[in-house]
Amino acid sequence: MNDFPCEVIRNFSIIAHIDHGKSTLADRLLELTGTIDKRVKSTQQFLDKLKVERERGITVKAQTASMMYDFEAKEYLLNLIDTPGHVDFAWEVSRSLAACQGALLLVDATQGVQAQSLSVFHTAVERGLKIIPVLNKIDLPAAQPERIIAQIESTFGLNPEEVLPISAKSGEGVQAVLEAIVRRIPPPGGDADKPLKAFLFDSSYDRYRGVISLMSMQSGALRKGDKIVSCHSRKKYEVTDIGILHPDEVSTSVLLPGQVGYVSCNMKESSEAHIGDTFYLAGQPVEPMPGFQQAKAMVFAGVYPVDSSDFIKLEESVRRLTLTDRSVTVQKESSTALGQGLRLGFLGTLHMDVFRQRLEDEYDANILMTAPTVPYKVIYREKGTDRTVVMSNPTDFPDTTDAASKVREVQEPVVKASVIVPEEYLGEMMDLCFVHRGEDLDYKYLDSSGSSPRIIMTCTIPLSEIVTDFFDRLKSRSSGFASFDYEDAGYKASNLVKMVFLLNGKPVDALALIVHRSAEQAVGRRWVKKLHKVIPRQLFEIPIQAAVGKRIIARENLSAMRADVTAGLYGGHYERKMKHLENQKESKRRMKRVGTVDLPQEAFFDLLSSDSKS
Numbered sequence: 291m292n293d294f295p296c297e298v299i300r301n302f303s304i305i306a307h308i309d310h311g312k313s314t315l316a317d318r319l320l321e322l323t324g325t326i327d328k329r330v331k332s333t334q335q336f337l338d339k340l341k342v343e344r345e346r347g348i349t350v351k352a353q354t355a356s357m358m359y360d361f362e363a364k365e366y367l368l369n370l371i372d373t374p375g376h377v378d379f380a381w382e383v384s385r386s387l388a389a390c391q392g393a394l395l396l397v398d399a400t401q402g403v404q405a406q407s408l409s410v411f412h413t414a415v416e417r418g419l420k421i422i423p424v425l426n427k428i429d430l431p432a433a434q435p436e437r438i439i440a441q442i443e444s445t446f447g448l449n450p451e452e453v454l455p456i457s458a459k460s461g462e463g464v465q466a467v468l469e470a471i472v473r474r475i476p477p478p479g480g481d482a483d484k485p486l487k488a489f490l491f492d493s494s495y496d497r498y499r500g501v502i503s504l505m506s507m508q509s510g511a512l513r514k515g516d517k518i519v520s521c522h523s524r525k526k527y528e529v530t531d532i533g534i535l536h537p538d539e540v541s542t543s544v545l546l547p548g549q550v551g552y553v554s555c556n557m558k559e560s561s562e563a564h565i566g567d568t569f570y571l572a573g574q575p576v577e578p579m580p581g582f583q584q585a586k587a588m589v590f591a592g593v594y595p596v597d598s599s600d601f602i603k604l605e606e607s608v609r610r611l612t613l614t615d616r617s618v619t620v621q622k623e624s625s626t627a628l629g630q631g632l633r634l635g636f637l638g639t640l641h642m643d644v645f646r647q648r649l650e651d652e653y654d655a656n657i658l659m660t661a662p663t664v665p666y667k668v669i670y671r672e673k674g675t676d677r678t679v680v681m682s683n684p685t686d687f688p689d690t691t692d693a694a695s696k697v698r699e700v701q702e703p704v705v706k707a708s709v710i711v712p713e714e715y716l717g718e719m720m721d722l723c724f725v726h727r728g729e730d731l732d733y734k735y736l737d738s739s740g741s742s743p744r745i746i747m748t749c750t751i752p753l754s755e756i757v758t759d760f761f762d763r764l765k766s767r768s769s770g771f772a773s774f775d776y777e778d779a780g781y782k783a784s785n786l787v788k789m790v791f792l793l794n795g796k797p798v799d800a801l802a803l804i805v806h807r808s809a810e811q812a813v814g815r816r817w818v819k820k821l822h823k824v825i826p827r828q829l830f831e832i833p834i835q836a837a838v839g840k841r842i843i844a845r846e847n848l849s850a851m852r853a854d855v856t857a858g859l860y861g862g863h864y865e866r867k868m869k870h871l872e873n874q875k876e877s878k879r880r881m882k883r884v885g886t887v888d889l890p891q892e893a894f895f896d897l898l899s900s901d902s903k904s
């Protein structure tokens with residue numbers, strides 16, 4: 291590593307909208323620099339490691355690789371820091387970018403600038419990175435290089451002459467990308483003679499070795515056997531192994547300023563690897579680097595084992611998975627209908643789907659996941675001051691219509707959504723936003739050239755409206771042309787109520803919902819109908835009701851199943867027949883009094899696994 295002083299190091303990321311070709315380009319760069327062998331490469335991308343990533347063709351967890359590149363008689367060390375490409379993982383994008391000085395901004399030559407191209411571009415510019423615009427997929431017949439280059443110029447204010455046209459698939463033009471990395475991206479700074487300052491930007495968990503951290507060296511040198519201290523926790527660790535990812539781990543004797551590598555020390559719990567932490571050598575404390583804000587869970591859902599005796603197994607599987615995905619929050623919860631379960635918090639709905647799929651694939655878990663909810667803030671009026679409680683489980687929600695509950699206000703999380711769409715779909719998109727309680731709608735033209743100019747529309751929309759089927763509706767109402775991104779926009783007061791469902795007059799805890807006042811009638815009726823469909827008929831009539839506070843919003847009666855107790859009796863014997871019918875009546879009365887509604891678990895599964903909005 292001594293051969294690579296800062297001047298010959300380039301730390302960069304590839305940033306792009308989903309599917310614009312990041313992983314494909316990363317693979318080409320690794321091949322061109324001889325880091326991976328073309329022949330042994332599987333048909334799948336090298337850097338995408340998780341099974342779910344391969345199945346869905348998306349990158350979930352950022353991966354990093356170092357490569358050596360000979361250019362003009364000098365050997366360079368290029369550190370590629372791969373970033374995930376989905377809105378839920380914006381936090382990972384921003385932490386990966388903190389270790390870079392430059393970024394390749396990849397834009398698909400057939401699709402042009404999309405919603406996430408804009409958001410990742412802004413994140414990179416905020417971090418002061420040098421941006422290299424790259425136009426990908428020029429091999430496709432539908433590519434429109436001139437038009438998209440003009441778009442890159444008008445939306446990002448980048449010089450069109452700096453745009454590199456490539457095909458990551460065939461490799462055309464990729465050599466020029468490597469050269470541009472060396473020429474245009476500034477080398478990292480850092481002094482080897484200063485005390486050690488190492489910045490932790492990612493971590494993973496290995497069953498045998500514990501936590502493996504990825505660090506970017508800001509100054510000083512790190513060697514095996516060094517004792518390092520965390521600025522965050524002041525805990526001391528001994529470095530047992532260091533090295534680079536090439537792309538597999540290659541042990542080295544030292545890591546020097548500007549270099550990026552893995553560090554293994556006696557860190558047992560992944561919670562000890564605090565993203566954004568700074569490490570220093572024991573006895574030589576330094577000023578910590580500005581860290582990151584911890585990602586906030588914004589979407590919550592309950593998971594229950596289908597077979598309730600599997601709870602311990604489920605808990606263990608979730609614990610192991612959260613070792614590799616620290617952004618998931620876990621809490622125990624139980625429900626009379628579904629038994630013991632866990633309430634998990636995710637960064638977004640894709641994150642939730644990915645986690646669920648990993649749980650099913652990697653741990654063979656047979657689970658039920660309830661419809662997602664978001665964290666609400668309930669503000670209680672209390673003597674003199676207000677007390678705010680954050681609630682993510684509808685069951686805990688108070689009855690806001692009851693003055694005795696002392697609720698002053700309820701607030702819900704809102705996001706600023708941006709949608710990029712061809713002009714002809716603008717009407718559809720505006721309608722979609724209004725239906726989902728969107729406000730402050732605004733739009734402007736992204737480019738005016740060509741037959742169908744594109745528009746960027748922004749609005750503020752409650753997060754609860756987009757966690758369910760918003761994305762699917764957006765795609766179907768724009769024939770797949772719309773791209774969508776959102777960012778946190780805080781909390782806003784909202785007229786929300788808790789809706790409970792009563793079966794035979796008894797509330798069913800697992801079915802509580804938080805709905806906006808304006809939608810209570812529609813939601814109540816829809817759910818009552820759904821319940822009517824999935825609950826099997828009983829021996830007695832059951833009223834199914836939706837209630838908000840004391841008001842019944844909707845009602846359906848599930849008529850009794852008349853078990854024909856006289857079926858086996860032939861002929862006369864009127865009295866005997868009557869006796870049977872009397873007995874049946876009596877037993878029905880008893881059941882009703884006890885209130886036993888025979889609800890098979892499948893009925894709940896049908897209800898809860900289907901989308902609450904549909």
Ligand SMILES: Nc1nc2c(ncn2[C@@H]2O[C@H](COP(=O)(O)OP(=O)(O)OP(=O)(O)O)[C@@H](O)[C@H]2O)c(=O)[nH]1
Nearest residue numbers: 308309310311312313314348349375427457458459
């Ligand atoms: N024709 C053509 N297809 C390409 C090119 N680059 C990538 N693709 C294809 O585009 C699709 C998406 O590419 P990926 O590299 O997986 O995209 P990505 O940006 O890494 O996607 P995420 O990781 O999910 O954000 C794949 O089917 C690639 O084979 C290219 O230059 N030409």
